[in-house]
Amino acid sequence: MYKKKAMTSEKASKVKRQGHEDAREFAGVLGIAQEFIYEPQAKRDVVDTEGYAYSVKSGEKKWQIFLYGKSRFESDYDFNASPLGDLFLECINCFPESYDEYKKNKLKCKENLKKPMRRLCEELSKRSC
Incomplete structure (x- = not known):
């Protein structure tokens, strides 16, 4: 039986950086790109000016909103x-x-x-x- 291998650390790093960029882009759509700060340890990706938190899930530029x-x-x-x-x-x-x-x-x-x-x-x- 073929076992699926985990992604390389290089690939994981690329996916992580892309996630940061996707969160930044979503913050831009909300109009808060200037205020956006990515916090790697946070469970939420974007927090708007009213304090609402958003988790941005993306793949091939299709956001789960x-x-x-x-x-x-x-x-x-x-x-x-x-x-x-x-x-x-x-x-x-x-x-x-x-x-x-x-x-x-x-x-x-x-x-x-x-x-x-x-x-x-x-x-x-x-x-x-």
């Missing part, structure tokens, strides 16, 4: 002060409340998600640093 519940996007002032809050909510609302319902209608949910995700992508592209 829905780490928060619907209520966070409904109540967060920063998201609601721009079109982002509404777009995030529109994306989240493409999915039913229960996972069982989602499993029954995966394709429909994904189809419904395309338009708001494209608008979200356009909005985030305007904000890139």
Whole structure:
């Protein structure tokens, strides 16, 4: 049986540095790139001016951003002060409340998600640093 080998320390270092750059880029999208300081021992990657923490998971430049519940996007002032809050909510609302319902209608949910995700992508592209 073939055992998968761990990545080399050189590769691990490259992945770690890329993670730092991804966090910096995300901070730029939030408008806080100047204030961004990467803390290697921290569990959170980016903390905004209101003290909200974000964990940036990325791969091939696709960020996992829905780490928060619907209520966070409904109540967060920063998201609601721009079109982002509404777009995030529109994306989240493409999915039913229960996972069982989602499993029954995966394709429909994904189809419904395309338009708001494209608008979200356009909005985030305007904000890139």
